[in-house]
Amino acid sequence: MGKDLAISMTATTSNEATASTVNLGPAAGLASKESGARIPLAPEFVSPDDFSPLEVVYDFGNVRREDIEAGPRSIWRYKQLLPVPPNVADYPNTEPGCTRLIKADRLAAELGVRKLWIKDDTGNPTHSFKDRVVAVALAAAREFGFKVLACPSTGNLANATAAAAARAGWESVVLIPSSLERAKVLTTAVYDGALIAVDGNYDDVNRLATELAAEHEDWAFVNVNVRPYYSEGSKTLGFEVAEQLGWRLPEQIVVPIASGSQLTKVDKGFQEFGQLGLVEPTPYRVFGAQATGCSPVSAAFRSGHDVVQPVKPDTIARSLAIGAPADGPYVLDTVRRTGGAIEDVTDAEVVEGIRLLARTEGVFAETAGGVTMACAKKLLETGKLDPDAETVLLITGDGLKTLDAVADQVGPRATVPPSAAAVHEALERGRG
Amino acid sequence: MGKDLAISMTATTSNEATASTVNLGPAAGLASKESGARIPLAPEFVSPDDFSPLEVVYDFGNVRREDIEAGPRSIWRYKQLLPVPPNVADYPNTEPGCTRLIKADRLAAELGVRKLWIKDDTGNPTHSFKDRVVAVALAAAREFGFKVLACPSTGNLANATAAAAARAGWESVVLIPSSLERAKVLTTAVYDGALIAVDGNYDDVNRLATELAAEHEDWAFVNVNVRPYYSEGSKTLGFEVAEQLGWRLPEQIVVPIASGSQLTKVDKGFQEFGQLGLVEPTPYRVFGAQATGCSPVSAAFRSGHDVVQPVKPDTIARSLAIGAPADGPYVLDTVRRTGGAIEDVTDAEVVEGIRLLARTEGVFAETAGGVTMACAKKLLETGKLDPDAETVLLITGDGLKTLDAVADQVGPRATVPPSAAAVHEALERGRG
Numbered sequence: 001m002g003k004d005l006a007i008s009m010t011a012t013t014s015n016e017a018t019a020s021t022v023n024l025g026p027a028a029g030l031a032s033k034e035s036g037a038r039i040p041l042a043p044e045f046v047s048p049d050d051f052s053p054l055e056v057v058y059d060f061g062n063v064r065r066e067d068i069e070a071g072p073r074s075i076w077r078y079k080q081l082l083p084v085p086p087n088v089a090d091y092p093n094t095e096p097g098c099t100r101l102i103k104a105d106r107l108a109a110e111l112g113v114r115k116l117w118i119k120d121d122t123g124n125p126t127h128s129f130k131d132r133v134v135a136v137a138l139a140a141a142r143e144f145g146f147k148v149l150a151c152p153s154t155g156n157l158a159n160a161t162a163a164a165a166a167r168a169g170w171e172s173v174v175l176i177p178s179s180l181e182r183a184k185v186l187t188t189a190v191y192d193g194a195l196i197a198v199d200g201n202y203d204d205v206n207r208l209a210t211e212l213a214a215e216h217e218d219w220a221f222v223n224v225n226v227r228p229y230y231s232e233g234s235k236t237l238g239f240e241v242a243e244q245l246g247w248r249l250p251e252q253i254v255v256p257i258a259s260g261s262q263l264t265k266v267d268k269g270f271q272e273f274g275q276l277g278l279v280e281p282t283p284y285r286v287f288g289a290q291a292t293g294c295s296p297v298s299a300a301f302r303s304g305h306d307v308v309q310p311v312k313p314d315t316i317a318r319s320l321a322i323g324a325p326a327d328g329p330y331v332l333d334t335v336r337r338t339g340g341a342i343e344d345v346t347d348a349e350v351v352e353g354i355r356l357l358a359r360t361e362g363v364f365a366e367t368a369g370g371v372t373m374a375c376a377k378k379l380l381e382t383g384k385l386d387p388d389a390e391t392v393l394l395i396t397g398d399g400l401k402t403l404d405a406v407a408d409q410v411g412p413r414a415t416v417p418p419s420a421a422a423v424h425e426a427l428e429r430g431r432g
Numbered sequence: 433m434g435k436d437l438a439i440s441m442t443a444t445t446s447n448e449a450t451a452s453t454v455n456l457g458p459a460a461g462l463a464s465k466e467s468g469a470r471i472p473l474a475p476e477f478v479s480p481d482d483f484s485p486l487e488v489v490y491d492f493g494n495v496r497r498e499d500i501e502a503g504p505r506s507i508w509r510y511k512q513l514l515p516v517p518p519n520v521a522d523y524p525n526t527e528p529g530c531t532r533l534i535k536a537d538r539l540a541a542e543l544g545v546r547k548l549w550i551k552d553d554t555g556n557p558t559h560s561f562k563d564r565v566v567a568v569a570l571a572a573a574r575e576f577g578f579k580v581l582a583c584p585s586t587g588n589l590a591n592a593t594a595a596a597a598a599r600a601g602w603e604s605v606v607l608i609p610s611s612l613e614r615a616k617v618l619t620t621a622v623y624d625g626a627l628i629a630v631d632g633n634y635d636d637v638n639r640l641a642t643e644l645a646a647e648h649e650d651w652a653f654v655n656v657n658v659r660p661y662y663s664e665g666s667k668t669l670g671f672e673v674a675e676q677l678g679w680r681l682p683e684q685i686v687v688p689i690a691s692g693s694q695l696t697k698v699d700k701g702f703q704e705f706g707q708l709g710l711v712e713p714t715p716y717r718v719f720g721a722q723a724t725g726c727s728p729v730s731a732a733f734r735s736g737h738d739v740v741q742p743v744k745p746d747t748i749a750r751s752l753a754i755g756a757p758a759d760g761p762y763v764l765d766t767v768r769r770t771g772g773a774i775e776d777v778t779d780a781e782v783v784e785g786i787r788l789l790a791r792t793e794g795v796f797a798e799t800a801g802g803v804t805m806a807c808a809k810k811l812l813e814t815g816k817l818d819p820d821a822e823t824v825l826l827i828t829g830d831g832l833k834t835l836d837a838v839a840d841q842v843g844p845r846a847t848v849p850p851s852a853a854a855v856h857e858a859l860e861r862g863r864g
Contacts, residue, residue, distance in 0.1 A: 073505065073530065094794055095534060098505065100527050100557070106601055123555045125532070125794070127832070167794030169538055173859070178847050183615075186835050189842035192791040196858055197844040204850040211852050359624040362526055362557070362599030400559070400832040403618050410621035412629040415610050418636040420643050426628050427605070 022143040026061065027083035030054040030228055033330065041083075043144045043220065045227040053326070054228045056083045063276050065247060073098045075132055075236040081272060082236070083229045084139040092167050093138060094160075096131035097236055099123040101244040101392075107360040111380055115390040117250070119241055120363050126187065127398035128319075128366075129262065130160035133233035134222055138164050140229035141220035148173060148219045152209035154202045154258070154319045155184030156366075156397050161222055162191035173212075173219060175205050181318065183401045201313060203323050223259075234262040238269025241392055242279050249279055251389035254287040254376045256368045256396060257297050257342070258320045260327030263288055266394070267334045286334050287385060288342035289375035291315035291367075295344035297328045302342075306332060316347045316405050317367040319397055341384040345374040351405055353377065357395070364399035372396075454575040458493065459515035462486040462660055465762065473515075475576045475652065477659040485758070486660045488515045495708050497679060505530045507564055507668040513704060514668070515661045516571040524599050525570060526592075528563035529668055531555040533676040533824075539792040543812055547822040549682070551673055552795050558619065559830035560751075560798075561694065562592035565665035566654055570596050572661035573652035580605060580651045584641035586634045586690070586751045587616030588798075588829050593654055594623035605644075605651060607637050613750065615833045633745060635755050655691075666694045670701025673824055674711050681711055683821035686719040686808045688800045688828060689729050689774070690752045692759030695720055698826070699766045718766050719817065720774035721807035723747035723799075727776035729760045734774075738764060748779045748837050749799040751829055773816040777806040783837055785809065789827070796831030804828075 022041055031038045032047030033055050039048065047054050063080045071077030075097035076089040089095075099121045108116035124131040134157070138149060149165040150173040151157050158174045165172035172193030176185065177200060189195050198205045206224075213221040222230045242249055249270050255263040267286050274281030290298045293315025300308045308328030313321035325331070335342055345353070350367055353374030358364050365373065372393050379385040399406070414426035454473055463470045464479030465487050471480065479486050495512045503509030507529035508521040521527075531553045540548035556563040566589070570581060581597040582605040583589050590606045597604035604625030608617065609632060621627050630637045638656075645653040654662045674681055681702050687695040699718050706713030722730045725747025732740045740760030745753035757763070767774055777785070782799050785806030790796050797805065804825050811817040831838070846858035 074532075092535070092537060095532050098530075100506075102527060102599075103524070105524060106599070120557070123557065125552070125555065126796070127559070127830075163790075163794035163796070165794075166791055167534075167538070173855075175855070176844070178844075182839075183832060183835060185844065186839060186842060187796055187832060189844060190787060190790040190796050190831065190838055191794060192787070192842070194859055194862055195844045196855055197847040198850050198855075199847065200850040208850050208852060208855065212855060215852060355622060355624065358595075358622040359598055362595035362597070362623060364558070364595070364619055364622050398559075398832070399622065400615060400619060400830070403615060406622055407614075407618060410618060410624075412608070412610075412617065412621060412627045415629040415631065418630050418632040418640050420640065420647060423605075423607070423628055423630075423640065423644060427626055430626055 023085045024083040024140060024143055025086055026058040026080055027056050028059045029057050031057045043225045045225060056228050056232055060276060063278065065278055068243065075135060075233065078236050078239050081239065082136055083232055084136060085143060088139045091139070091142065092169070093135050094125040094131050094164050094167055096124045096135050097240065099240070101241060102361065104361050107357065110356070110360055111377060113380065113387045113391060117392045118361060118363055119237065119392055119394050121237065121394070121396045122365065122398040126159040126163045127401065128156035128160065129234065129237060129396040130156040131164070132236050133230045134160040134164045136233035137220065137222035137226050137230035138168060141226050144220070146218055146220035147171065150174065150209070150219045150221045151223055152202070152205040154321060155180050155401065156319050157223065158188040158195070159184060162188045162193045162195065165193055166191040175209055177201055177205055181402055181404065183403065187401070201323070202321055231261045231265055234265035235269035235272065237262070237394060238266040239273060242270065242273050247279050249274070249282050249284050250392045252285050252287065252385055252391040254289055254372055254379070254391070254393045256320055256372045256394065257288045257290050257331055258322045258325065260297060260325045260331035262396070264327055264330045264334050267338065284338060285340040286338045287340040287379055288331055288335055289372045290342065290344040291317040291320055291350060291371050292344040292346050294321045294323060296323065297325055297331050298342045298344040300328065301332060301335065317350055317371050319366065319368045320371060341379060343375040343378050343384070345371060345378060349374040351409060354399060354406060355409065363395060365395045366397035366399050366402040367405050368397045369395040370405070455517045456515040456572060456575055457518055458490045458512055459488050460491045461489050463489045475657045477657060488660050488664055492708060495710065497710055500675065507567060507665065510668050510671050513671065514568055515664055516568060517575055520571045523571070523574065524601070525567050526557040526563050526596050526599055528556045528567050529672065531672070533673060534793065536793050539789065542788070542792055543809060545812065545819045545823060549824045550793060550795055551669065551824055551826050553669065553826070553828045554797065554830040558591040558595045559833065560588035560592065561666065561669060561828040562588045563596070564668050565662045566592040566596045568665035569652065569654035569658050569662035570600060573658050576652070578650055578652035579603065582606065582641070582651045582653045583655055584634070584637040586753060587612050587833065588751050589655065590620040590627070591616060594620045594625045594627065597625055598623040607641055609633055609637055613834055613836065615835065619833070633755070634753055663693045663697055666697035667701035667704065669694070669826060670698040671705060674702065674705050679711050681706070681714050681716050682824045684717050684719065684817055684823040686721055686804055686811070686823070686825045688752055688804045688826065689720045689722050689757065689763055690754045692729060692757045692763035696759055696762045696766050699770065716770060717772040718770045719772040719811055720763055720767055721804045722774065722776040723749040723752055723782060723803050724776040724778050726753045726755060728755065729757055729763050730774045730776040732760065733764055733767065749782055749803050751798065751800045752803060773811060775807040775810050777803060777810055781806040783841060786831060786838060787841065795827060797827045798829035798831050798834040799837050800829050801827040802837070
C-alpha cells in the first residue's frame with residue numbers, strides 16, 4: 001500500500017488549478033484523517049503530513065431546511081454541504097439522488113421489528129448509489145481542470161462513471177476485473193467510453209488504477225486522485241434518510257461494506273445534520289454488513305482488532321468484494337463509537353436475503369442488498385440490532401445487475417399452452 | 433374481439449363493491465369512449481351502451497399548483513387528478529413517479545434540435561413506466577374489493593405487477609409469453625407470485641387473460657377488468673413533464689406505441705392541466721413510435737386509415753410487440769388532431785437508437801426507448817418533427833432488461849493483464 005500512495009502523490013492536473021482558483025462551495029481544504037493537518041483543496045488523496053487519507057473540511061455557514069427543501073430533486077439540494085461549486089446543477093450531470101425511502105411493514109412483521117425502512121437507491125440513473133459519488137467527483141474534477149473521468153470498479157462504479165462521462169461529454173477510462181457480471185459489463189460498454197477488462201481481481205485493478213493516475217495528469221480517477229470529493233457524495237444517503245424521515249435521525253442503520261467509505265460517510269452526514277441544527281442530534285447506531293467470502297472488516301470487528309487484515313475475496317457479492325478495504329479502520333471506529341456491530345453472511349444467505357426483500361417489499365436488490373438484508377436478519381437474531389428501535393436498511397444496488405445470483409432459484413411456476421384450464425392446473429399444482 | 437368483450441362484461445367482484453361504496457377521489461363514473469354514455473364506477477372496461485372501451489370521467493373541482501407541489505414525491509402528488517381514494521398514499525405501494533426530466537443538449541446538438549428533453553422513466557421502482565399504471569390499478573382494485581392482482585404482460589408490466597403485489601401483500605397471477613427476455617422473467621419471478629409462462633405471443637396471452645378475468649371474480653387484471661383506472665396512470669407522465677418544465681407544455685412529444693394507451697393518456701394529461709388552468713393550454717403535437725416489425729398503427733397512419741389492421745409481431749422491441757393494439761384508433765385520432773405523425777424503425781435502427789442515447793446522454797434505454805429515439809431521429813430527417821420546437825422524448829423502460837439487443841454490439845475494448853503498459857496499448861489500439 002505504501003508504494004501506491006507514494007506514486008499517487010505525484011499526480012497533479014495539467015491545468016494546475018489551485019485552491020485560489022477552484023470554487024468547491026463550502027469546501028475549505030483537505031485534512032489528514034489522522035493528524036488533521038490541512039492542505040489547500042487539490043486533487044490529492046494522501047496527506048503529505050502523515051500519509052493517511054485526506055478528507056474534505058468545510059466552512060458551512062448557515063444552512064437551513066427551507067433552502068434544502070427549495071432545491072432540486074437530486075443530491076444538489078444538499079450542495080451547501082458538498083464539495084461542489086454553487087452552480088453545480090447548471091452543468092450536465094446525471095442528477096442522482098432523491099430515491100425512495102419506503103416503510104417496510106411487511107418485512108418488519110416478518111423480522112419482528114417495530115419500525116423498519118428501506119432506502120432504495122436502485123432508483124438512481126444507473127441503479128446504484130455510485131451515481132451520487134460520481135456526480136460529486138465529476139463536479140470537483142471539472143473545477144480542477146481534468147478532462148477524462150476514470151475509475152477501477154467492481155461494476156456499479158463502472159456503470160456510473162461511464163454514464164456520467166457520456167452525459168457530460170467527457171472521455172472515460174474504466175477498468176474492470178475481466179470476471180465481472182455480464183450485465184455490469186454491457187451496461188458500462190453501451191456508453192461508449194474506453195472500457196478495459198483486466199485479468200485480475202478488484203484489488204489488482206485498483207492497484208493498476210493508482211499507477212495510471214500517477215502517469216496521466218488529466219485523468220480524474222474518481223475513487224483515487226479525487227477520492228476525498230467523491231466519497232463525500234455518500235453523505236447524501238444520510239442526508240436523504242434524515243430529510244425523508246421528517247428531519248430526524250433513525251436509531252439504527254445497516255450499511256454494506258466494500259471499501260467502507262459509504263458507512264463512514266452516512267455517519268458523517270448524520271453528524272453534520274446534527275451539528276448544523278437541521279435535525280436533533282439524537283443517538284444512532286451504525287451497523288456494517290459483509291459477505292463471509294470477503295469479510296475482513298467483520299473479522300476485525302469480531303476479533304477486537306483496529307487493523308483490517310486483507311483477504312482474497314470469494315463471494316457472489318462482487319460489488320462488495322474488496323479484499324483490502326481502504327476505509328476499514330474508520331468503519332471499525334464508527335461502528336464502535338456508535339455502539340453498532342458488523343456481521344457477515346454466506347452466499348446462500350445473500351440469495352435468501354434478496355428473495356426475502358423481494359417477496360415482502362417488492363424491492364429487487366443486487367447481491368450487496370442481499371448482504372445487507374441477510375446481515376440485518378442475523379443481527380436481529382443475535383440480539384445486536386434492537387427490534388424496538390427504528391431501523392433503516394440501505395439497499396444500494398439493483399437485482400437486474402446480478403441476475404445469476406437468483407437464476408437457478410426462481411422462475412415461472414409452469415410453462416403452459418394458451419388455455420385457461422392449463423393455467424388453473426398450473427396454479428393448483430403450485431398450491432399443492 | 434367481440435367474443436372476448438362479451439365474456440368480460442360478466443366479470444364482477446365477489447365483494448360487489450358498488451359506486452355508492454367506493455371512493456375513487458375525483459372519479460365520478462365511467463363513460464363510453466364513443467358515445468359518452470355513462471355508468472357508475474365499477475370494475476368494467478366495455479360500455480354496455482355500445483361495446484366500446486370505457487374511460488374514467490371526473491369532477492375535478494379546484495386543483496392548485498401549490499397543492500400538487502406540497503404533495504409526496506411520487507405520482508400521488510397528482511391524486512386529485514387520478515381515480516384513487518384520498519388516502520391512497522397510506523397503503524403500501526411502490527411509490528412510483530417523479531422520475532427525472534433531463535435537458536439533452538448533447539443529443540440535441542447531434543440531431544440538430546434546438547431544445548430537447550428526455551423523460552427518463554427507468555428510475556421507477558421496477559424501471560419502467562408500468563409502475564405508474566399498476567399503482568393506480570392496485571388502488572382502484574383495493575376499493576373494489578379485489579384480492580389478487582393479475583395481468584398478461586410483455587414483461588415490464590409483469591415486473592411492476594409482481595412487485596406491487598408483493599409490496600402490498602396481495603397475491604399475484606402474472607401471464608407472460610414463454611419467449612420473454614430472461615431478465616424480465618427473473619425480475620418477475622423473484623417477487624414470488626404465481627408467474628405462468630404461456631406458449632404463445634402477447635396477443636394469445638392477452639386473450640387468455642380476458643377469459644380468466646371473466647372466470648375469477650376476485651382477480652383484478654390490471655389491464656383488463658380494471659383497465660380504465662390503470663390506464664389513467666399514464667397521465668402522470670404528462671403531468672410530470674409539464675410540472676418539471678416549470679408548469680408549461682412542450683411543443684412536441686414523442687411516445688412509443690404498444691397498446692397505444694400511453695400516448696392517448698399523455699395527451700389527456702396535457703389537456704387536463706390546460707383545462708384546470710395549471711398550465712397555459714399552448715398547442716402541442718404528439719408523435720408515435722413503433723418498431724417496423726410491429727407497426728400496425730404506423731401503417732394505418734401512413735395509409736390514412738382510421739382502423740388498425742392487426743399484425744403478427746416480429747421485432748426485438750418486445751415490450752411494444754402488441755399486434756392488435758387496443759387503443760390504436762384513439763392514437764390515430766390524437767396524433768392527427770394535434771398535427772403529429774407516427775413513424776416506425778427497423779430493429780437495427782432500434783439498436784442504433786439505444787446506443788445514440790447512451791453515448792450522448794448517459795441514458796441506457798430498453799428496446800422500446802431505442803424505438804422512440806430512432807423514430808425521433810427519422811421524424812426529424814423527414815421534416816415531420818420541427819427542429820426548432822421544444823421536444824420531449826419519453827424513455828419508458830430500462831436497457832438492463834433487454835441486454836441481448838446490444839450484447840453483440842458493445843463490450844470491453846480489450847482484455848489485458850494488470851499492467852499500465854497493457855492498458856496504454858489497448859487505448860492506443862482503440863484510437864487507431
